[in-house]
Amino acid sequence: MTSDIENKEWLNDYPALKQVNKNNPFTVPVGYFDELGQRITARIYLEELKNKMPLSGFAVPENYFEDLNSNIQSKVNIEKALGTENTGFTVPENYFEELGSNIQSRIFVEEALKGDTGFTVPENYFEELSSNIQSRVFVEEALNIEHTGFTVPENYFEELNSQITSRIFVEEALMNADETLTVPQDYFSKLNQSILNKTVNQVVVKRKEAVIRRMFSSTAFKYATAACLMIMAGTGIILQRAFTPEAIHNRSYLHKELSNIPVGDIKTYLELDADDTQHTLNNDVDLDDVSLDDLQKNANGTEK
Amino acid sequence: MSAQVEDEEILRKFQDEKTRNEAFNLLLNKYQQKIYWHIRRMVIDHDDADDLSQDVFVKVWKNLPGFRSDAQLYTWMYRIATNECITFINKKKQKNNISLDDVAYELADTLADSSYFNGDQAQKKLQQALLTLPEKQKLVFNMKYYEDMKYEEISQVLGTSVGALKASFHLAVKKIESFLLAQD
Numbered sequence: 001m002t003s004d005i006e007n008k009e010w011l012n013d014y015p016a017l018k019q020v021n022k023n024n025p026f027t028v029p030v031g032y033f034d035e036l037g038q039r040i041t042a043r044i045y046l047e048e049l050k051n052k053m054p055l056s057g058f059a060v061p062e063n064y065f066e067d068l069n070s071n072i073q074s075k076v077n078i079e080k081a082l083g084t085e086n087t088g089f090t091v092p093e094n095y096f097e098e099l100g101s102n103i104q105s106r107i108f109v110e111e112a113l114k115g116d117t118g119f120t121v122p123e124n125y126f127e128e129l130s131s132n133i134q135s136r137v138f139v140e141e142a143l144n145i146e147h148t149g150f151t152v153p154e155n156y157f158e159e160l161n162s163q164i165t166s167r168i169f170v171e172e173a174l175m176n177a178d179e180t181l182t183v184p185q186d187y188f189s190k191l192n193q194s195i196l197n198k199t200v201n202q203v204v205v206k207r208k209e210a211v212i213r214r215m216f217s218s219t220a221f222k223y224a225t226a227a228c229l230m231i232m233a234g235t236g237i238i239l240q241r242a243f244t245p246e247a248i249h250n251r252s253y254l255h256k257e258l259s260n261i262p263v264g265d266i267k268t269y270l271e272l273d274a275d276d277t278q279h280t281l282n283n284d285v286d287l288d289d290v291s292l293d294d295l296q297k298n299a300n301g302t303e304k
Numbered sequence: 305m306s307a308q309v310e311d312e313e314i315l316r317k318f319q320d321e322k323t324r325n326e327a328f329n330l331l332l333n334k335y336q337q338k339i340y341w342h343i344r345r346m347v348i349d350h351d352d353a354d355d356l357s358q359d360v361f362v363k364v365w366k367n368l369p370g371f372r373s374d375a376q377l378y379t380w381m382y383r384i385a386t387n388e389c390i391t392f393i394n395k396k397k398q399k400n401n402i403s404l405d406d407v408a409y410e411l412a413d414t415l416a417d418s419s420y421f422n423g424d425q426a427q428k429k430l431q432q433a434l435l436t437l438p439e440k441q442k443l444v445f446n447m448k449y450y451e452d453m454k455y456e457e458i459s460q461v462l463g464t465s466v467g468a469l470k471a472s473f474h475l476a477v478k479k480i481e482s483f484l485l486a487q488d
Contacts, residue, residue, distance in 0.1 A: 010477070014477055014478075014480075014481040016481050016484035016485050017430070017477065017480055017481050017484060019426060020426045020427055020429075020430045020484070021423070021424060021426065021427055022449070022450070023427075024341065024450065025421055025422060025423020025424075025427040025428070025431065026341070026344050026345070026350075026420060026421055026423075027420045027421065027422050028340075028350060028420060029350070029420070032354075033336060033337055033340070036332070036336050036340070036354075036357065037329060037332040037333060037336060039358065040332055040336070040357070040358050040361045040362070041325075041328070041329070041332070043358050043361075043362055044328075044361070044362055044365045047362055047365075047366075
C-alpha cells in the first residue's frame with residue numbers, strides 16, 4: 001500500500017480538492033479500537049458456538065424428530081378413541097364380551113347355507129348363461145329394428161325438420177297477429193267483475209224502482225189521440241179545399257173586382273159590347289148557353 | 305514489504321491449530337482499523353461500520369482456512385469488506401424502498417448529525433461530494449485518496465481492470481472538484 005508519485009501529482013490539477021485537508025475527518029469512541037479485537041473474538045466464539053450447538057445447548061432424545069409425526073398421530077387417534085366412549089350410544093350388557101362368539105356363529109350359519117341352498121340348475125347352466133343372454137339380446141334388438149309395426153311416409157324424417165320449422169314459424173306468426181289486437185286498459189279485470197255483476201251479483205245490485213205507466217190504456221191518451229186524428233183530418237180537408245182551382249180563383253184579384261160589379265152591370269156590359277165580344281164568345285163560351293143562375297151564383301159567390 | 309511478510313507469518317500460524325487464535329489476533333491488530341475506516345467512509349455511521357467490521361472479520365475467520373496465497377491477504381479482506389458495504393447499502397435501499405440518491409441524502413443527514421465527525425467545513429463538503437458519487441467511483445476515490453492504494457491493488461479488491469479504475473477515478477475527481485467549486 002505504498003503511494004506512488006502519480007497519486008500526488010494528480011491533485012495539482014484540482015485546486016479545490018487540494019485545499020481540503022486530507023486527514024481523516026471521522027472519529028471513533030474513545031478506546032474503540034482497543035476493544036474491537038476482543039469484541040470480534042467474542043463474536044467469532046459465539047458464532048462457532050451457535051454452529052456447534054444449533055439448539056442452544058438443549059438436546060432431544062435420539063430420533064425424536066423422526067418419530068414425532070407418528071407419535072402425534074397416534075396420540076390424536078387415542079384421543080379420538082377415548083372421546084367416543086361418551087357419545088350417548090349404549091350397547092346391551094355383555095355385548096362386546098359375546099360379540100366374538102356371535103360373529104363366529106353367524107359365519108357358521110352363513111357357510112352352512114351357502115353349501116346347500118335347496119335350488120338346482122340344469123347342467124352347464126352357468127357356463128352357457130352368458131352366450132344365451134347375448135343371443136337373446138341380439139334377437140330382441142333385431143326384432144326391434146326390423147318389425148316395429150309402424151311405418152312413416154317416404155322421406156318423412158328428411159322433411160320433418162323443415163316441417164317443424166315451418167309450423168313453428170306459422171304458429172309464431174299467428175301469435176304475433178293475436179298480439180296486435182288490443183283491448184282497453186284493465187278490460188279483462190273489469191270484464192270479470194262486470195260478468196259477475198250481471199250474473200252472480202245480480203241480486204246485490206240495487207236498482208231504482210221503475211214506475212210503469214201504461215200509456216195506451218189511459219183515457220187521456222185515448223182522447224188526445226182522437227183529437228190529434230181529428231185535427232189532422234180537418235187540416236187535410238181544409239188544405240185540400242184551399243188549394244182547389246176554384247178556391248185559388250176566388251182568392252184572385254180579378255174575382256174580387258168582378259164580384260164587386262153588380263150583375264146588371266155585367267149583363268148590360270155584355271149586351272152593349274156584344275159585337276166586340278161576339279167573336280170571343282163564339283170561340284169560347286156561348287153567352288146564351290150560360291144560365292142566369294150560374295151568373296147569379298157567381299155573383300153571390302164573389303159577394304160572399 | 306514487511307506487511308507482506310507479516311501476512312505470510314499470520315497465514316502460517318493460522319494453519320496450525322495451536323496458534324490459530326494467536327494468528328487471528330495478529331491479523332485483527334494489523335487490519336481492524338484499516339477495514340473499519342474503509343467501511344466507515346462508505347457507510348458514514350459509526351454503529352453501522354462497527355457491525356459491518358465485525359461481520360467482515362467473522363467471515364475472514366470462517367474463510368481464512370480456504371484462502372489461497374496467490375492473492376494478497378489485505379486485498380482479499382478489502383474485497384470482503386467492500387462486498388459487505390455494497391450489500392448493506394443495497395439492503396438499506398430496498399428496506400426503505402428509496403433510490404440511491406435518497407440513500408445519499410440520508411447518509412448526508414447522518415454525516416451532519418454524527419457526533420463522531422470532527423472535520424472542518426471543507427472536509428464536510430468533500431464527504432458530501434463523495435455521497436453524490438456512484439458506489440464504485442466512491443470506492444476508487446477513497447482507496448486512492450485516503451489510503452494511497454495502487455491501481456493494481458484496487459483492481460484486486462474490486463475485480464475491475466486498471467484502465468476502468470483510472471477512468472472511474474478521473475470521473476470521480478472531476479465531479480468532486482465541480483461540487484466543491486459550486487459550493488464556494
